[in-house]
Structures are given as C-alpha cells and as structure tokens.
Amino acid sequence: MSRKLQVGIIDLVSKKPNKKLFARIMNANFASIMPQVIGVWCEEEGHNVSYVCYTGKEDLMTELPQNADIIFIGAFTESAQTAYALSNLLRSRGAVTVLGGPHARCYPEDAVKYFDYVVGFTDKKIINLILYDCASHRPVGLHLAAQRQPVQLPGVKERWKFIEPTLKKAPLIKLVPMLGSLGCPYTCSFCIDSTVAYQPLDFEVMKEDLRFLLTKFKRPLVGWHDPNFGIRFNEYMDAIEEVVPENSIDFIAESSLSILSEPHVKRLKRNGFGALLPGIESWFDLGNKSKTGSLTGIDKVKHIADQINMILRYIPYVQTNFVLGLDSDKGEEPFELTKKFVDMTPGAFPGYSLLSAFGRAAPLNLEYQQLNRIIPFPFHFLDNNHAMNIKPKNYSWQEFYSHVINLGEYTFSWKAIVKRLIATNAFIPRWMNVVRAVSEEGFGRISFNKTILDNLNSDFQFRDYFEQETTELPQFYHDIIKNEIGPLWHWLPDGALFHDQNAYLNAQEERIAV
Template sequence: MGEVLKKHLKIGVLDLAARAPTRKMFSRIMRANLASIMPQIVGVWCEEAGHDVHFVCYTGSEDLLEELPSDIDVLFVSAFTRSAHLAYAISNLYQKQGTITVLGGPHARCYPEDAQKYYDYVLGITDKQLVHDLLQDCSQQRPYGVALSALRQPAFLPSVEERWRFISATLDKTPTRLKIVPMIGSLGCPYSCSFCIDSVIDYQPLEFDQIREDLKFIRRNMKNPMVGWHDPNFGVRMDDYMSAIEEAAPNASVPFIAESSLSLLSEKNVKRLGKAGCVATLPGIESWYGMGNKSGTGSRQGDEKVLQVSDHINMILRHIPYVQTNFVLGLDSDEGAEPFELTKKFISLTPGAFPESSVFIQIYDDIHVG
C-alpha cells in the first residue's frame, strides 16, 4: 500500500464513449452524443471539493497521452464492459506513473472482482460523500483494489449549468448540428427484470424543479438543443415529467430522446410526448415469452404477444418518428427456433421499428417512388 495523497489533487476524469481508436464517421458524429452523465457529475463533485479536474470524453479519435496530464494524482474512468480492456490498459499505464486509478460505471458495477485486479478502487453505487471520502484518504492498493459502494443512490445531482464546462467540451467534438445534452430525472426502476442492473435499485424521481431549470438553461445556451434522457425508465411519473418539459421548453423547443417501457406508452401519453418534442423512444420488448408487465401485454406470449406489440409500436410510430425496440437474447424462456421466427414476423408487421431492414426500405421506396 502506497502513501496517502496530498489534499489538493490534480484529478483526471475519463469517460470511455469508444472502446478503441477509430476514424469512422459514426464515431465522429455520434460518440460525443453518447457521453455518460455520471463522469460529468463526478467531475463537479471533485471541483466542489477544491480539486483541479481535467475531463476527457474519449470518442476514439483523441490521443489520451496528450489529452490527460501525465502528472495527475487520481484518475477516474467510466467504462462499459465492451471497453473494459481499454480501461484496464489505461489503468496499468497510469499506475506505473504513480497515479491512483478509480473505475466506475456499468463494468465496475457488474464485474467488480475482475476490475479490482486492475484498479486501486472500484466504485459501485456512487454519491458525493463516497467521492469526497475517497479523495480525503486514498492510496495505492496493489495488487488487489478496494471495492466501494454507497448505501443508496444520491438524492440530488449537479445541474446542467454546473456540468456545463464538461458538456460543452464534449459536444464541441461533434462536427454537426446534432448535439445531445445528457439529462436524468430519475434513478432505479419499478420493474424487476432479472437481467437489468437497475431492477434492484428503488425507483427515485429527482427534483422536477431542477428539470425545469436545466431545460431553461439549455434553451438559453444552445442554438439547436436536444436532450437525451438517461433515466432507466423515463416517464414512470409521466404527468410530472411532461408538465415540467411543457412549461420549460414549450412548443417542442427542446427535442428529446427517451427510453420507456411500453406499459407507460399509452396512446394518450405518446401523443403528449410527440407534441412536447420527443423524436425517438426506445421501448424494451425483451422477450416474446415474459416481461408482460413491462411491455403491457400481461400473460400473452408467443404469437399473441407479437401481434399486440406490433400494433402498439405502429401506434407509437404515428406520433414519434423513430422507435428502437430492444430485445434480450438467450433468456431461459427462449428455446429453439420459435423466438427468431416470432421476431421475423414482428419485423414484417412493424418495419418502422427496424428502419434499415429490407422490408422497411422496400415499403419506403413503394411509397416515395411508386
């Protein structure tokens, strides 16, 4: 175990939005728009504790050795599992320079034992007090790191204005007008899907007054604003959400993207979402044999569920231009070829949910060319 660090620290915060170097056009345009919200929040908390913060969202085109100072005391890294190998390599590089490394994000929460082999600290649920305590008394933990977690999710999070330095630096990397600000209005989820990491976290709405102020700030400071809601399940308290959005961003002045359960997307709610500026929604179907409470299909399974979900998605597409339907493959309830055949039928009945499918392109051409 190494020496405890000095109290005023030079801190790096690294959000791995890409898993490897790339020159692809998609990464140039979209990776910055897929930035996570928690690294920005940790950056604010570190600044509030009096430390110097160097923030980088890695989109695949940066040279991290140039972007991050070599003499940082503590490096926070946020990573999905798909970028875990890159995260481990970065930790190894900076640990050799004497830096204390901290991993957070989905990979840290899902695979803490593995991550402890490569990081001094691995964070699960993280709040301001945990970050403050860590920075007050952190040291090298070799060869096996320490796993830390708060008892519950934070009750309050920094505002968009407080995160703005990190948001604007990230969005400056995208060369187009499409610039998506990450926001969140709730934590946890009321559903209990066994595959979801948020299913064991109690649902907790954040302050709706803060949502109003954040949207007003975005309108004042962005020419063509768009928001990506990072809620595990957007709209559990739909009336409160929509009232806040309609008041702070009237006439769909701040378009947004959100992920909601089909059970929340009644036609009444979908119409209201569309009028308020929702341009894309990402409902989870998950399986043709289960999760009926989440998809609003009750006990219906198999072909019966396909028909009901197809009708539901087609209704949504009449009011919201883009729908991405999400599935989980390999659940215990999925056996044999039938799940794939049912999905193929769903695509035929609902081509708008897969806008790059041959069925959708053929229908589009028939309408616009024929």
C-alpha cells in the same frame, strides 16, 4: 479540505480507436453523466479537474491527463481491458487510479486487482473519502460503495463545462445528457436497474436545466438517461410544459411500452419527443413491462405491432429492443415471430442484444453461475453482441448462431432497409436507419456472427471453449483484443484477459462460510 489535487477524469465511451461513420457522428452523444458529476464534486472541493470523453477518434495516449495525482475512469464492461491497461500505464506515471461505472458495479472482485479504488454506488461522501485518502492500494484495491444512489445530482448547468467540449466533438447531432430518475420499478431479470429502487430526482433542477439549455441552443436536443423514462409521467410532462414552449426542445428517451399509451404518446409528441426506444425483449416472457400480461407468441406480436405502429404515427424514430437467447425461447418460433414483427412494423428499427450476464448486475446471474452456465469470454466482447456469455438453455451454439444470423439477414436485407426508408417520415431518422443497417450494427454483426458459426463448425478448440470443455482462450479472441486496443496492449497487466466468471457466487459462498 485535503491538499489540492490534480484530478483526471476519463469517460470511456469507446473501448478502441474508432473512426467509422456512425461512431464519428454519434459517440460523443453517449457520454456518461457520472464522470461529469464527479468532475463537479471534485471542483467543489477545490481540486483542479481535467476531463476527457474518449469517443474513439482521439489519440488517447496524447489526451491522457498529464501530471494527475488521481484519475477516475468510468467504463462499461466492454471497455474493461482498455481501462485496466490505462490504469497500469497511469500508475506507472505515479497516479492513483479509481474505477467507476457499470464494470465497477458488476465485477468489483476483478477490478480491485488493477485499480487503487473501485466504486459501486457513488455519492459525494465516497468521492470525498477517496480524495482525502488518495493513496496507492496495491496489489488489491479498496472496494467502496454507498448504500444507495444519491438523492440528487448536479444538473446540466453545473456539468456544462464538461458537456460543452464533449458536444464539440459531435459534428451533426448534439445530444445533451439529462437524468430525471434513477432505478426502475420493473424487475426484468437480466437488467442492472431491476434491483435499484425507482427514485425521481428534483423536478426543480430539471426545470432549471431545461431553461438553461434554451439559452445555449436554438433548438436543444436532450437524451434522457433514465433507465425507464416517464414512470411518473404526468409530473414529468407538467414540469416540461411549465418551462419549455411547445415543441422547442427535441427529446429522446427509453421507456417501457406500459407507459406508451396513445394519450401519453400524443403528449410526448406535443412536447417534442422525436425518438423512443421501448424494450419488447421477448415474445414468451416479460409481459409486465409491455402490459401484455399473459399474451405470448403471435398474439403478443400482433398486439405490440399495433402499439408500435400507433407510436410511429406520432414519433418519427422508434427502436424496438429484443434480447435473443432467453431461457423462455426454444426452436425457431421466437426468431420467426420477430421476422413477422419486422414485416408488420416497417418503420421501426429493431435492436438485438444477446443474453448476457454481467457479474453482479442482476440476481439471476447467481442462478446462472450456480448452474455453471457462464463462459468467461474476455470483458472486451461483453457488449451484448460480440459474445453471449451464458450457455443457451434450449439451443446448441450452432443452432443459436444460425438463427441469429438468419434474423439479422432478414432484418437488414436491402428489401427491409428500403421498406424502413419508405415507412420513416423524417429526414434524420430515415438516414439514421440506413447508416445503422449498413454499418457495424447491421452488416458488421451479421459478418461477425458468420465467422463465429464457421469457427464453431470447423475449429474443435473454439467449439470446446464454448462448450466449457476448455478454458483456453481461442487465439481468435486474443488477436482481436490485441489488434483493437493498439498501443495499450503493452500495458495490459498479466492475467487481465481472464476473470473468474463465478466471482459473484464464490463471494456469496465465502460470506456464508464466514
């Protein structure tokens, strides 16, 4: 064994201080599994671990692990600037820093400038290697990645010492994160999981975890982190039915519509599934994951609306996910069809994402980079909503934002909110829909998108940035980051607001040249 280390782990659920209602209720429920897994692995090797799940309500500066030899930070791309500043601060205190999570997988070329280690697919061997080495690698960190995802991960029982304090931060809803599988057999071109082979984890561990949770809560609530839950549907349900007395655990899962036939939905209801988040994505593309094949346009709308209304007869909370700005969309039709769908499924909550290319996340990103369509918005805005970093194929920016605003106003009009309230049967889902609509996700985004459109119409430099005629970052974005990351702004390294938006392509070309 290497020397006994003081290990710090920071899971950046939030990229900024956030005391808004929805964040206070929900953020602790979005803790990632891998930082907890790394905590278990480090303890198995005999090291001392302190773990912080940063939800936005803590004072991060006082919660940082003290006297740590090495600190692992898990971050999505939207938290990258926060993570870079944190790494700089922690290095100044003598710690070695490691970045993992989606940002490390998508942008390793950028992250190695600010961390001693950057890890892609991570298994215990990689972690042990880092713990053994535990050295400064500067100015350029080491990029390490396993060939594939681990075949097994520590379950809830082993992660409980990290889960329990995190759930204490969640005042009302306490969602235990579980994982039954990794990867996905579908190949949606924009998705980070489309290139990860589907692999179920050990059903015996899952059963043991469910039994364990029944000893911890009167009625546990489990959020499945599987990218596409229920691919091996019958095996999953058999395992749950074997250990969980009927309807004694509540479950939430993200499944593709192809899995959600009526017999399957009935079985999900019987087993306590109370919320499902199927992806529809587009009316003109990605028909395979919704099993709508070649159906497009209004025919697809009608078909899927029927299916969603069927699901809502059994499952009280359904969020339907859409990607706006796909290359298959043109004109106002995709937006008008989504409005029709909103009318036809009043009980569902629509979740909208702007098409985004996250570095190395998907092979399609290489094509966008080759076509010079990527705009280097600072990572802080790459959360699928505050910036679309791919120049739309069939819209001008002004047209696109006008459509997005119009759709948002339609979806979150008071008329639609009341219709959704009436069409939702259960108490928590009903109020969750209202809170989401009137908070950052509904009203907040409409107002932000209106500011973007105003700037596009009135500020030449702002518009030039979107049109790739300048790379000078508009002051608007600079000011938001400075304001949002607060005291960490002073620790943001020089140059960390900018990244090479074509790093994936450039790395491929360098490899070929070698």
